[in-house]
Amino acid sequence: MSMLPVIEAPDWYETIRMADGVTLIHEPWIKPFFRCNMWHVRGRDRDLLFDTGLGHFSLRRHVPLVSERKLTCVASHTHFDHIGCHHxxxxxxxxxxxxxxxxxxxxxxxxxxxxxxxEMFDRQPHGWDTARYSIRPAPAGRLLEHGDIVDLGDRVFEVVHTPGHSPGGIALHEKKTGILLSGDIIYDGPLIDDVYHSDIPDYMETLLAMRDLDVSVVHGGHFPSFGKVRYRQLIDEYLAQKRQAGCHLRQRPC
Ligand SMILES: [Zn+2]
Ligand SMILES: [Zn+2]
Incomplete structure (x- = not known):
């Protein structure tokens, strides 16, 4: 057990304002590789929350931003670090x-x-016990498919299905601003394609299809945000690395 003091709930979450009514909410005591970026977007009629973190402390209680107004909560995918507070x-x-x-x-x-x-933590949250960790069920009222729209009144996000990291991964793309909320399919850090339900040919196909999206800024599921040049570099690096390893589109199993 670590000798470091534990972190109490009021010091667990941090919010960082970005451009265009976007706010990053994250858990700074979790190491970057495991630390989920939650994205809050202010809309006229309702707000959007894309992912909800580890779920150890209540997001609603400790981040006023997410309980102020009507809000649509979307899961980029269902890995534990992204859906802990969906309930x-x-x-x-x-x-x-x-x-x-x-x-x-x-x-x-x-x-x-x-x-x-x-191992996820730099400092543990008060009350943490790995053996007892589990996420509460949060059945969704709306199921999303590729091309669906999440409408905030004055701004709309289009659903991009991004299988590869996980089968039901999605990104949200706002055409008007070029904002891409990408989840775990693309971010500026080690991409993960070996979870039990990952699929490398799907991953390659998804990134190839996403490459031509008109993006201005990418807010990923982990690590810092980046622009369109880095976006294409990251995609090209992944595809080149997989091709070098002998993986090809639609060739299964890789
Ligand atoms: Zn994931
Ligand atoms: Zn993740």
């Missing part, structure tokens, strides 16, 4: 391919069984 928000959406996991988030399905350990 706190009545209006929930997820891609149909992972609806079952959000409704029944057992540790072997959310990858918590593999990744949720004491």
């Amino acid at each position: 706190e928000f009545p209006e929930r959406c997820v891609h149909s391919a992972e609806a079952k996991i959000l409704a029944d988030p057992r540790n072997e399905w959310t990858a918590a069984g593999t990744y949720a350990t004491d």
Whole structure:
């Protein structure tokens, strides 16, 4: 057990204002590789929350921003580090391919069984016990498919299905601003394609299709945000690395 003092709930979450009414909410005591970026977007009629973190402390209680107004809560995918507080928000959406996991988030399905350990933290949250960690069920009221729209009144986000990291991964793209909320399919750090339900040919196909999206800024599921040049570099690096390893599109198994 670590000798470092534990972190109490009021010091667990941090919010960082970005451009265009976007706010990053994250958990700074979790190491970057495991630290989920939650994205809050202010809309005229309702707000959007894309992912909800580890779920150890209540997001609603400790981040006033997410309880001020009507809010649509979307899951980028159903790994534990992204859906921990979904149960706190009545209006929930997820891609149909992972609806079952959000409704029944057992540790072997959310990858918590593999990744949720004491090693995640720089400092542990008060009351943390790896052996007792589990996520509360949060069945979604709306299932999303590729091309669907999440409408905030004055701004609209289009659903991009991004299988590869997980089968029901999605990104949200706002054409007007070029903002891409990308989840775990693309971010500026080690991309993960070896979770139990990952699929490398799907991953390659998804990134190839996403490469031509008109993006100005990418807010990923982990690590800092970046622009369109880095976006294409990251995609090209992944594809080149996989091709070098002998993986090709639609050639299964890789
Ligand atoms: Zn993930
Ligand atoms: Zn993640």
